[in-house]
Amino acid sequence: MGEVVQAGDPPGGDSGDQVTATAATITVTSEVEDGLWLSSELAEPSMFVNKLTVARSYAGLNLGGRLLDWAGDRAYRAGAAWLRLDAWTTNEQLQRYYLRHGFEHVRTVTDGGAVNGGPRVSGWLAQRPAREDWGHHLLDLTPTPPSIEVV
Numbered sequence: 001m002g003e004v005v006q007a008g009d010p011p012g013g014d015s016g017d018q019v020t021a022t023a024a025t026i027t028v029t030s031e032v033e034d035g036l037w038l039s040s041e042l043a044e045p046s047m048f049v050n051k052l053t054v055a056r057s058y059a060g061l062n063l064g065g066r067l068l069d070w071a072g073d074r075a076y077r078a079g080a081a082w083l084r085l086d087a088w089t090t091n092e093q094l095q096r097y098y099l100r101h102g103f104e105h106v107r108t109v110t111d112g113g114a115v116n117g118g119p120r121v122s123g124w125l126a127q128r129p130a131r132e133d134w135g136h137h138l139l140d141l142t143p144t145p146p147s148i149e150v151v
Contacts, residue, residue, distance in 0.1 A: 024054040024063040028071045030078075030148055035112040036086055036125060045148040047075035047130065049085040066136040068101050075130035078145035084127040095124055102128045 027050040032042065049071055054064045072083045087094050089108055099105065109123035 023058040026067040027051045045080045046082040047080045069133045069136040070138050073133040079148045080130040082127045083130045086122050087124045089124050
């Protein structure tokens, strides 16, 4: 994706400076952590959001919301029915953020361990339908997503 954030001067510079910084990032994948989603849910074509992060200096510009819309559009173009995610079970502010962006809470998983061998902390599961959406106004320079294969 490529876009210049146009909301006045970029943080850390004035209009004459060349500023290079990461404003936000997201990972969208068809791979999922074991133990979170039921086999019946995994039988439905889905893509999963991982690592959505927005730099604090860019907070309030709806970059996270636009990236979620981009992810939903990408999932739709890959043939997914759902855009799904998991979040920390203790981060209620983040959970409310996802709910405001159209996700519905599915359930909270507390059993099992994390992929790093520690205790499970990220088990608040949510989803929203994947849908075509060009309202994010992000220029997508990534390759066309491959079609989802349901296992």
